[in-house]
Amino acid sequence: MTVQRASARRSGAWLAGVAASALLALASCAVPGAAAGGTSGASSGVSSEPAPSSATVAEAEVEPGALPAALEGHQILNPGWAVEPKQLAGVFVAPIERDDRLEYLALDSSGEALWTASRPLSCSGFALTRTADGRDIAVLTDVVSTPTSISAPTATAYDLRTGERVWGPVDVPGPYKGPGLVFAAAPPGFMGDVGEKAALEPTTGETLAAEAALPRGTRIVSEHRGTVVTVDGEALRGLRADGGGSGSGAGSGSGATRLEERWTIPLADHSWDAERLGNATRHSELGGPLALLATGGAEATDAEQGALVNLDTGEIAAAGVTGAAFDADANVVVAALADGRLLGFEPDGVPRWELAAEVAGAGSGSAALAGAGGGAAYLRAGGAGRVLDAASGAAVAGAHPAFERGEAALIPSLSSGAGAVVAEGGVRRVLAVG
Numbered sequence: 001m002t003v004q005r006a007s008a009r010r011s012g013a014w015l016a017g018v019a020a021s022a023l024l025a026l027a028s029c030a031v032p033g034a035a036a037g038g039t040s041g042a043s044s045g046v047s048s049e050p051a052p053s054s055a056t057v058a059e060a061e062v063e064p065g066a067l068p069a070a071l072e073g074h075q076i077l078n079p080g081w082a083v084e085p086k087q088l089a090g091v092f093v094a095p096i097e098r099d100d101r102l103e104y105l106a107l108d109s110s111g112e113a114l115w116t117a118s119r120p121l122s123c124s125g126f127a128l129t130r131t132a133d134g135r136d137i138a139v140l141t142d143v144v145s146t147p148t149s150i151s152a153p154t155a156t157a158y159d160l161r162t163g164e165r166v167w168g169p170v171d172v173p174g175p176y177k178g179p180g181l182v183f184a185a186a187p188p189g190f191m192g193d194v195g196e197k198a199a200l201e202p203t204t205g206e207t208l209a210a211e212a213a214l215p216r217g218t219r220i221v222s223e224h225r226g227t228v229v230t231v232d233g234e235a236l237r238g239l240r241a242d243g244g245g246s247g248s249g250a251g252s253g254s255g256a257t258r259l260e261e262r263w264t265i266p267l268a269d270h271s272w273d274a275e276r277l278g279n280a281t282r283h284s285e286l287g288g289p290l291a292l293l294a295t296g297g298a299e300a301t302d303a304e305q306g307a308l309v310n311l312d313t314g315e316i317a318a319a320g321v322t323g324a325a326f327d328a329d330a331n332v333v334v335a336a337l338a339d340g341r342l343l344g345f346e347p348d349g350v351p352r353w354e355l356a357a358e359v360a361g362a363g364s365g366s367a368a369l370a371g372a373g374g375g376a377a378y379l380r381a382g383g384a385g386r387v388l389d390a391a392s393g394a395a396v397a398g399a400h401p402a403f404e405r406g407e408a409a410l411i412p413s414l415s416s417g418a419g420a421v422v423a424e425g426g427v428r429r430v431l432a433v434g
Contacts, residue, residue, distance in 0.1 A: 046101040046118055047142050050163025053105070053113040060430045066410050067423055067432065068387070068400040070374055074421075074432040077111050081429055087328070088128040089136045090418045091160050092431065095124055104140060106160070109420035111433040115163035123153060125176025125183075128160060130225060131203040136160035139200075141176055141183075142169060155183065157205055167205035173198050179285040179311075180223030181208075194279045199223040201241075209239065209259060219278030224289055224311035228259065231267075231277040236293075238263040238314050263314025270307070270319060272296060286333045287326035288347030290317060305338055310349045317349035325372035328417035330390035334377040336360075336369040342379070344393050353393035370403075373412030374421040374432075378403060385409075 060078035067076070079085075082102070085094035090109040095102035102124055106114040120143055127139045138158050143151040153175060156168030173196050174185035181202055185195035197220040198210040209228045211220055221229040221236065228239045239259040267274055273296030280294035289312040296305065308317040308324060317335075324335040332352055333345040340357025360367045360379065367379040372390055376399060379386045384406045387399035403409040410423040410430060419434035 046120055048118040049165065050104070050106075050115040050117040050138075050158050052163065053116045055105075055113045055116070057107065057111055057113065057431075062410065062430065065402045066408075066425070068374060068376065068403075068412065070376070070399065071412075071421060071423070071432045074434050075111065077107075077431045077433060079105055079107060079429075079431055081105070083124065084413060084424065084429065085422060086126070086128045087414055087416050087422075088130070088160060090416045090420070091128075091136070092414075092416065092420070092422065093126065093128060093138050093160075095119070095126070097121070104138075106138065106163070107431065108161075109416040109418040109433065111420070111431060114161055115158075117158075117163065122151075123175050125178075127176060127178060127181055129181060129202045131166070132226065133203065135166065137166050137202065139168075139176075139181060141172070144169065153183070155181070155200065155205070157202075170200065170205045170207075172200070173210075178222070179291050180225070182220055182223050199228045201226060208241070219274075221277055221293065222291055222311060224285075224291070227262070227311055229293075229309075229311055231274050233267075233274055235267055236265040236272070236277065236309075236314075237261055238311065265309070265314055265316065270295070270316075272307070284324065286324055286347070287328060288333075289313070290326075290333055290345065290347060290349050292321060292324045292335075295319070308333070308335055308345070308349065312348075315349055317345050317351075318343055323369040325369055325377065325413070327372040327375065327377065327390040327412075328415045329373065329375040329421075331417065332372075332390045334369060334372050334388075334390060336367060336379075338366075340366040342367060342369075342377075342388075342393065344377075344390065352391070355388075355393050371411040371413040371424070373415035373423070375415075376400075376412065378411050380406075 057077045057079050060076045062076050080096045081094035082097040083094055085092040091106055093106045095104050102119045104117045123141045125141045130136050138160050139155050142154050144154050146152045153172050154169035155172050157166040172183035174183055177184040181200040182197055184197040187195040196211045199208045199220050201208040218230050218232045221231050230237050240262050276294055276296040284292040289310045290308050291311050292306045293309050295307045306321045307319045308321055320338040321335050322338050326333050335343045342355040342360035344352040367381040370378040370380050375390055377388045377390045385403035387396045389396050410425040412421050413424045414422040421432045423430055
């Protein structure tokens with residue numbers, strides 16, 4: 001199959017509130033009739049380019065016992081992030097909500113502020129990814145005025161550590177959707193399924209694939225460092241540029257480059273739901289090529305299940321997945337399955353360990369994955385908590401007493417692999433740095 005393109009991880013939460021939050025975001029940012037590849041105009045008045053920051057992040061007040069024992073002695077910071085941050089190469093990024101704008105704050109694993117940038121409140125989507133030459137970037141969205149719209153969405157890439165502009169702004173059909181550099185318009189009339197999507201190439205920002213140029217009925221599911229994943233009535237497909245054609249720069253809209261099919265997963269072989277895959281409002285990235293895709297299943301009760309798929313190769317690491325999280329300290333993806341088992345994988349999907357249902361739930365029923373980070377995975381079963389060594393799956397008693405007793409606690413949800421851990425509980429979100 002050859003198509004043309006214009007050359008222009010806490011995923012347990014992925015199961016709840018999927019449609020409402022994303023459709024609100026789409027409605028607030030998308031511009032009816034806007035298409036990728038147009039001409040950018042003047043930026044909104046509140047937007048600013050990333051600028052170096054010398055700000056000191058305030059320390060957080062945390063009740064004794066609210067954090068895991070392993071984080072005792074760490075400095076606990078309160079960055080004020082409005083959403084769960086994303087992390088790549090030891091840098092955390094997320095927006096802080098101000099009265100009239102969002103202020104993006106990038107912190108390294110020591111808690112030092114690297115840069116800040118302002119964006120409108122209406123468009124909060126962002127992504128962290130890596131270019132073909134190994135440069136780590138943050139991609140922020142914005143809205144600009146054009147001859148045909150007062151608020152057309154755009155995306156711009158910046159060096160993750162310095163904030164230097166790498167490419168953009170380029171036009172996108174709507175706000176950030178993911179996984180990878182996938183952007184989606186609001187559905188017609190702002191009702192129903194997700195609208196038209198497009199995927200950008202991380203190195204240049206040019207349009208890698210747009211649904212308007214794909215075969216009829218084909219939807220974009222995700223992008224991972226140049227691989228575009230699509231779904232149609234028959235299969236999930238991984239496409240990559242074959243080097244042909246005449247790409248002519250970021251977002252230019254002239255020329256064409258072909259995408260070649262690299263792998264295929266027939267939907268009928270796994271009873272996966274094409275409509276759910278194409279319209280799911282959030283799939284989840286897990287620190288590498290593995291992604292948790294909302295596949296659905298053969299039974300009505302399987303609707304909230306997903307599959308761990310290596311987006312580079314198309315290999316299925318696990319199906320019937322109800323939640324997954326990546327621990328950068330152990331370099332392990334932990335996945336909870338509908339049958340009660342708990343699995344540990346290398347970031348590329350190679351199995352590391354497995355716990356049977358009766359072991360994972362400790363005789364208290366199926367275990368729900370609460371989070372992972374700092375070398376541990378956190379499970380809830382039967383009203384109590386359990387902590388496992390993420391590298392081996394072995395139980396670690398006394399690692400987080402408050403959590404293990406079923407009390408309110410801060411649970412690691414993201415780590416850098418360099419001594420920094422994000423922990424969350426209720427509306428609280430803190431960063432522990434060693």
